[in-house]
Amino acid sequence: xxxxxxxxxxxxxxxxxxxxxxxxxxxxxxxxxxxxxxxxxxxxxxxxxxxxxxxxxxxxxxxxxxxxxxxxxxxxxxxxxxxxxxxxxxxxxxxxxxxxxxxxxxxxxxxxxxxxxxxxxxxxxxxxxxxxxxxxxxxxxxxxxxxxxxxxxxxxxxxxxxxxxxxxxxxxxxxxxxxxxxxxxxxxxxxxxxxxxxxxxxxxxxxxxxxxxxxxxxxxxxxxxxxxxxxxxxxxxxxxxxxxxxxxxxxxxxxxxxxxxxxxxxxxxxxxxxxxxxxxxxxxxxxxxxxxxxxxxxxxxxxxxxxxxxxxxxxxxxxxxxxxxxxxxxxxxxxxxxxxxxxxxxxxxxxxxxxxxxxxxxxxxxxxxxxxxxxxxx
Amino acid sequence: xxxxxxxxxxxxxxxxxxxxxxxxxxxxxxxxxxxxxxxxxxxxxxxxxxxxxxxxxxxxxxxxxxxxxxxxxxxxxxxxxxxxxxxxxxxxxxxxxxxxxxxxxxxxxxxxxxxxxxxxxxxxxxxxxxxxxxxxxxxxxxxxxxxxxxxxxxxxxxxxxxxxxxxxxxxxxxxxxxxxxxxxxxxxxxxxxxxxxxxxxxxxxxxxxxxxxxxxxxxxxxxxxxxxxxxxxxxxxxxxxxxxxxxxxxxxxxxxxxxxxxxxxxxxxxxxxxxxxxxxxxxxxxxxxxxxxxxxxxxxxxxxxxxxxxxxxxxxxxxxxxxxxxxxxxxxxxxxxxxxxxxxxxxxxxxxxxxxxxxxxxxxxxxxxxxxxxxxxxxxxxxxxxxxxxxxxxxxxxxxxxxxxxxxxxxxxxxxxxxxxxxxxxxxxxxxxxxxxxxxxxxxxxxxxxxxxxxxxxxxxxxxxxxxxxxxxxxxxxxxxxxxxxxxxxxxxxxxxxxxxxxxxxxxxxxxxxxxxxxxxxxxxxxxxxxxxxxxxxxxxxxxxxxxxxxxxxxxxxxxxxxxxxxxxxxxxxxxxxxxxxxxxxxxxxxxxxxxxxxxx
Numbered sequence: 002x003x004x005x006x007x008x009x010x011x012x013x014x015x016x017x018x019x020x021x022x023x024x025x026x027x028x029x030x031x032x033x034x035x036x037x038x039x040x041x042x043x044x045x046x047x048x049x050x051x052x053x054x055x056x057x058x059x060x061x062x063x064x065x066x067x068x069x070x071x072x073x074x075x076x077x078x079x080x081x082x083x084x085x086x087x088x089x090x091x092x093x094x095x096x097x098x099x100x101x102x103x104x105x106x107x108x109x110x111x112x113x114x115x116x117x118x119x120x121x122x123x124x125x126x127x128x129x130x131x132x133x134x135x136x137x138x139x140x141x142x143x144x145x146x147x148x149x150x151x152x153x154x155x156x157x158x159x160x161x162x163x164x165x166x167x168x169x170x171x172x173x174x175x176x177x178x179x180x181x182x183x184x185x186x187x188x189x190x191x192x193x194x195x196x197x198x199x200x201x202x203x204x205x206x207x208x209x210x211x212x213x214x215x216x217x218x219x220x221x222x223x224x225x226x227x228x229x230x231x232x233x234x235x236x237x238x239x240x241x242x243x244x245x246x247x248x249x250x251x252x253x254x255x256x257x258x259x260x261x262x263x264x265x266x267x268x269x270x271x272x273x274x275x276x277x278x279x280x281x282x283x284x285x286x287x288x289x290x291x292x293x294x295x296x297x298x299x300x301x302x303x304x305x306x307x308x309x310x311x312x313x314x315x316x317x318x319x320x321x322x323x324x325x326x327x328x329x330x331x332x333x334x335x336x337x338x339x340x341x342x343x344x345x346x347x348x349x350x351x352x353x354x355x356x357x358x359x360x361x362x363x364x365x366x367x368x369x370x371x372x373x374x375x376x377x378x379x
Numbered sequence: 380x381x382x383x384x385x386x387x388x389x390x391x392x393x394x395x396x397x398x399x400x401x402x403x404x405x406x407x408x409x410x411x412x413x414x415x416x417x418x419x420x421x422x423x424x425x426x427x428x429x430x431x432x433x434x435x436x437x438x439x440x441x442x443x444x445x446x447x448x449x450x451x452x453x454x455x456x457x458x459x460x461x462x463x464x465x466x467x468x469x470x471x472x473x474x475x476x477x478x479x480x481x482x483x484x485x486x487x488x489x490x491x492x493x494x495x496x497x498x499x500x501x502x503x504x505x506x507x508x509x510x511x512x513x514x515x516x517x518x519x520x521x522x523x524x525x526x527x528x529x530x531x532x533x534x535x536x537x538x539x540x541x542x543x544x545x546x547x548x549x550x551x552x553x554x555x556x557x558x559x560x561x562x563x564x565x566x567x568x569x570x571x572x573x574x575x576x577x578x579x580x581x582x583x584x585x586x587x588x589x590x591x592x593x594x595x596x597x598x599x600x601x602x603x604x605x606x607x608x609x610x611x612x613x614x615x616x617x618x619x620x621x622x623x624x625x626x627x628x629x630x631x632x633x634x635x636x637x638x639x640x641x642x643x644x645x646x647x648x649x650x651x652x653x654x655x656x657x658x659x660x661x662x663x664x665x666x667x668x669x670x671x672x673x674x675x676x677x678x679x680x681x682x683x684x685x686x687x688x689x690x691x692x693x694x695x696x697x698x699x700x701x702x703x704x705x706x707x708x709x710x711x712x713x714x715x716x717x718x719x720x721x722x723x724x725x726x727x728x729x730x731x732x733x734x735x736x737x738x739x740x741x742x743x744x745x746x747x748x749x750x751x752x753x754x755x756x757x758x759x760x761x762x763x764x765x766x767x768x769x770x771x772x773x774x775x776x777x778x779x780x781x782x783x784x785x786x787x788x789x790x791x792x793x794x795x796x797x798x799x800x801x802x803x804x805x806x807x808x809x810x811x812x813x814x815x816x817x818x819x820x821x822x823x824x825x826x827x828x829x830x831x832x833x834x835x836x837x838x839x840x841x842x843x844x845x846x847x848x849x850x851x852x853x854x855x856x857x858x859x860x861x862x863x864x865x866x867x868x869x870x871x872x873x874x875x876x877x878x879x880x881x882x883x884x885x886x887x888x889x890x891x892x893x894x895x896x897x898x899x900x901x902x903x904x905x906x907x908x909x910x911x912x913x914x915x916x917x918x919x920x921x922x923x924x925x926x927x928x929x930x931x932x933x934x935x936x937x938x939x940x941x942x943x944x945x946x947x948x949x950x951x952x953x954x955x956x957x958x959x960x961x962x963x964x965x966x967x968x969x970x971x972x973x974x975x976x977x978x979x980x
Contacts, residue, residue, distance in 0.1 A: 009939055219929055255939050269940040276941065299942070311941065314948060350906060368930040369906075375951040 003087065006055035006272070007254045010041065010078065011265035012067040013283075016102075020138035020208075021169075023200035025267040025281055026065035036287060037266075038074045042081040044264055044290040049085040051293075052262065056087040059251035060094045062119065068098040072110040079117040088117060093250045095121040095162075098153075101145035105152040112156045121249070122153050123162040123193075128169065129180040136170045138204070150187065160247060162191035167221045169197045170210045177221045178228065185232035190247035194225050195240050222368075239318050239362075239370060256315045258308075274303045305332065306379050309339060313377035317353075317370070322361025336360075343376045382635040384450060386561045387592065389457045389472055391500055392482035393490040393850065397512040400544040401482055401553070402440070402456060408550055409442035409454060439578070439590060439637060441620040441627075446558045454557060455621075455637035457577065457592075459496075464726030466854065467673045468578070470499055471653045474669060475577040475592035475637065478506040478561030480553065481528075485511045485519035485541070488527050489817065490850040491791035497532050508560045509536045510553055515543040523818075531817050564635030572596035572604070572658040574632075574640075575667050579650045581701040585617070587644035588626070590637075591656055594667060597633040598640060603659040607666040611649035612659055613642030647704045673705045675723025676784070676855065677730055677750045677834050678767040680711060680877060681737070682719030684744035684959075684968050689718045695741035696720060699733060706733060711768065715877040715961045716746055716971075721768055724750075727834050746959065746968045748877045752830045755782040755858055769879045772865045775916065782858040784830040787812075789852050791823050796845040800824060803844055807832035808883060828853070829861065831881070866891055868898065869912040869919075873962040877971055888920050895923040901970035903954070904928040909964055 014034060015026045029037075060082060067075065075096070082088060096119035103111070112118050126146045128134050134142065153161060163184050167177055184192060196218070199205045213221065226236060234242035238256065241249065254261060263270040267281040277300040280286050289295045303311070309332060316323035328336040337344070344360065347353040352366035352373050366373050392398040439457045446452055459472040473479070479500045483489060500507050509528050511521045521541050528536040540552035578590040598604065602615045619628040620638040632638045644650055652673075655666035683692045696708050707723035724730040730750060737743045749769075756764040756772065757779045766772060788809075792800050794816075801811070804826045812825035828837075833853065841849045864887050868878040878898075882890050891913025898911050902925050913921040958965035 215929060222930060255941070261939055263939060269942070271939065271941070278940070278942075301942075311945075314944065315941065369928050371931040371948060371951055372906075372928065375948040375955070378948055378952045 003056040004054055005058050005259060006052060006086075007059045007061070007251055007259060007261035008057055008082065008086070009251075009261055009263045009268055009270075010060070010062045010067075010082075011263065011268040011279075012062060012064040012070060013037075013266045014069045015064065015066040015099075016069060017138070017140050020204040021197055021199065023198075023203055024065065034070060034074070037283075038070065038077060040287045040290040041078060041265055044293055044296070045078075045081045045085050047291050048262065048264070048293045052086065055260070056089060057082075058089045058092055059254060060088070060092060060117075061251040062094075062096040064097055066099045066102060066125075067096050068102040072103070072107045075111060076116075076118070079119075083117045092117075093121055093160075094119045095123055095249065095251055097123045097125060098149065099125050100141040100149045103149065103152070105148075105155060108149075108152045108156040108158075112158065120158070121160040121162070122158050123164060123191075124149060124153075124189075125164045126184070127164060127166040128172075128176075129183045130176055133169055133172060133176065133180075137166070150189075160191070161189040162193060162249065163187075163189045164193045164195070167194060167196045167225065168213055168218045170212055172213050172217075172221070174213075174217055174220050174224065178224055181225065181228045185228060185234070191241070191243045191249060192229060192234055193241050194229075196222070237320050239367060253319070256318050258311055258315060270297075274308060276301045276303060308332070310378050313340070314374035317360075317362055317366075317374060320361060322359045325355075325358050325360065340377060347373060347376065382565065383563045385453045385455065385564055385635050386478070386557050387455045387457065387476050387564055387635075387637055388478045388480060388557060388561045389459050389476045389500075390480045390482055391459065391493070391496040391507075392512075393484070393487070393493045396482050396484040396487065396490075396493070397544045398482055401480070401510070401512065401542075401550070402458065404544050404547055404550045405454070405456060405554065406440055406442055408547070408554060409444045439621045441622065441637065444554055444558070447555060448558075452558055457637065464724075464729045466499075467671065467725075468652055469496065470503070470669065471575070471577045473500050473503045473505060474667070475575055476503075476505055477564055478508070478557075480557070481507050481509045481532075481534075482512050482544075483509060483524055483528060485514045485521045485524055486516050488524050488821070489531055489791070491789050491823070491852045492850055494531070494791070494823075495789065495852040497534075506560060506562055507534055508556055509534065509539040510556075511536075511539050511541050512544050514541045515546055515548065527818060566593070566595045566634035568595070568597055568634040570595040570634070571661045571663040572598055572602070572656065573663040573667060574598065574656040576606070576650055576652055576654045576656060578652060579647050579704075581647055582641075585641045587641070587647050587650050589640045589644070589650045589656065590621075591632075591640060592637050593632050593634050595634050595663065596658065597631055598656070598658070599631045604640065604642065604656050605659040605662065606650055606654045607657055607662075608654040608670050608672075609649050609651060611644065613644055615640055615642050617641045647701055651704050673725065675705065675707050675725060675753075676830065677724045677726055677752060678721055679724075679730060679750040680713060680716065680719050680748035680768070681708075681722050681734070682713065682716040682746040682748070682877075684746055686717045688743060691741065692720065692737070692743055692745075695737050695743060696722070698741075699736060703733075705729070713748070713770075713877045715875045715966075716748070716959060719746075723767065727838075744968070746877070747972050749880045749971075750834050751880060752784050752834060754784075754863065754881055757781065766881075769865055769881050770876045772881065775864075780860055781863045783861045783863060785827055785856050785859045786830050786833065786853040787856045788826045788828050788833070789823055790826070790841065790849055791817070791821065791851075792845055792849040794820050794822055796848060797822055797824065799844040800841065800849055803837075803840055804828065807837060808886075827856065829859075829883070830855065831883075864915045866894075867914045868894060869910075869914060870898070870902070870966060871909045871962055871964045872912075873964075874914075875961050875966070884915075887915050891915070892921040895921045898966075898970055899923040899925055901967055902964070903967065905964060 013025050014029045018026060127137055127139060129143045131142050229242045233244055236242050237248045260272050262272060263279060266283060266286045268279045270277050277297040279296045280298055286296060325336050351363055353360055354363050362370060390398045390401060442454045444452045444454055457472050457475050459469045481497055511524055513519060514521055525536045540549050540556060542549040573595040574591040574593045576589050576591050580588050582588055598615060598618055600615055604615055605612045617628050618632045618638055618640050619626050626639060653670040657663045683689050700706050705725050708720040711721040712718055734745060734747060737745060751769055754766040756766050758777050759779045790800060807828055809826035809828045815823040817823055841851055862884040863881050864884045866880055866882045866887055867874050895911045895913050904925055906928055908927045909925040911923045912919050958967050
């Protein structure tokens, strides 16, 4: 049997960069986008030789805004992946899409025909309040989102994620509840609910922001779980909720430290316990995609200790937590021998709980997950 | 060497008025040094000094100048430290000179420190001649500065060279003035040896190198010498003089000369600044006047952030003390901080320098406790305690009364800031003495202040309340009786001994409140709520609460970029490393020092 390798494809373009955004993304003209698509296809062809032993269970087109590319450009990327990799028949193929970027016609075009096409769409909505959207520097309205959502359903997409963001400027508890309820009523298969992080170097970092106070933020966060669970969404990861059977397989592979290959500018990879990132320099990327090795930077061969650390701090993001036996099978050491003391402390503090073979965060542990996870670093 | 052809002098100036730059130009123009050998500032060779723009350890250079009269003169330029903490060192360096160049910035004019140093020089009967520097600045006003020098200091300044040490403009005039205005040394070379130690450094090959000015007699290799105050005796191995950045051995040092002596002296404590070197077989009758053993004025606890580094800290302090006789330390234990040392310093700058050197040169991570002055505690049983560590204060019932050290301070300030500066001095319990107008826009304020009020952040407060214009100098004038109490800080109901300090009872409440507020900012949230209290005796006078840790932000996954997450967690973990466990609360290292800066609002 072949080994598995998820694929992430980065599209570093957007119409306008949002005021909070810290991702590798920028506006670009049609010509620049086409050059990039061509380069990406070259990179796919060039890595083929190195990846013959693998088959691909998941693909994720992220950004930026992948839907800034025309449908036929996405199709060409898909075709290149199909030609050069062994992609599972049942593969999960996710694509991020911003409201209002595709016309219903284009959505149809994207999904039709033989060959690979996205079967899971992640819509970057963030809020159902137009005022809040404006405050974030988003260029779409809630109505744009509804149109896109309906267009996707009409095009036959049966797996949709909606990204929501809490703790944003001007947000009240009521406002957040309204957003959640509206979306839950719409019934996407998956909802991601993150909180805003004001990152250095973004316009938000420069501004006086009217952010919800701590108590509101706390309530917002509690209500998220309650409302979504009432609506049949199950929390499977710190910030991700899904209807049964619709958890995002690609994201789970990150938490389980499965192999994944990043393609495109600035993308991250983990293959056989080696991590690297592609260059973030567009000129360099465009000039060298035929030699993918030369794009790779920050190459890190993970030590056993680093692998154990990751196993813990990534695995604990999932509500099912980590497996005691899986740890032993992966590293040959008993988890008790490596982390016994820390685990005891965290059980005692009520932040972790052990049930049979699994160790997972408690509700309180989820609240302060960074505190818990930092404990597992050597 | 003919005494007529020797000039021993120093340069005195306020910080930034260009002392080191002028010294460099003098060295350059006297031609002993090629351009290539010139470091940007030859005299300041410690990194730390360069960064701070001040000279800490005195250094000395001998150069040869061929004057316009065709004769060669030996210049011994004796460097002086430029900070009030090192006043005694300054006074000994001055005692080694026969004259001084006063450098005054053509735009800034006279500053408090300039005055203090000039008076010190005049006290040592030095001939002082002024030089007006930075005349190339657009804001230069040399005529006003000339008047100011004549009015305030009372020395002739009409023919002061107007120079730019930076560009080298008119520096030759300074060289000629040195020949003409600095008197040649006197002293009988055939009398018994009498030499003044004005500095010493420890060298791992040569042992202690004594910097001295020979006042009378002579010293050569093999002379048996004795330090008259410490009694240390040794046979001279080498004598020589100071090239720029190097020691140049010579046959003999005789009356009037400045140079160095080595023997096998193992500790700078044996060759203290101010002591007199004499010939053990033919001693002089009396030592030179003015020797005193300098005593620390400020004490604080130094603890390794990592308890296991205690022996490293001990070794590092031992090594630093080899070169710095004024640094004192003894082991102490703190409940909060474990094993460390109570260290004595000449002042807060000295403390900071030592702390930085320990951190940089010895790679130690330190926790510093609140600096304290020496209080005199008179007990009811008649016993007198000199208290350097607030934790050792006896029970109030055993105390009759306490005294604290006082300083006389001179603050030079432009008139528009007199109000705010007087307010500051009042807040710091200053007793107003006098105001003297230097000119219409500037005044000299005199205050008596408790030393304990100026060792924390007085200088910073002074600068911020005068937009940087005020300058400041002080000297110790003795002890005064005062109402003092010990302020304790309780974190999660446990007293943190390292945070206790002695405070004037009238300001205890205010101090306590501010400390609690500051600590609330510094102590990160933990799993449970933490009360922070200030107490005098058993009475709680202020309280703040650090709320329990609530929640972390729910972060997005950055397309599988795990390194971001790892960095975040590592930062969190690093933060924890720099914390001290007190009871079950973790207190960041910097909280111990930051509580001293309470004047920032």
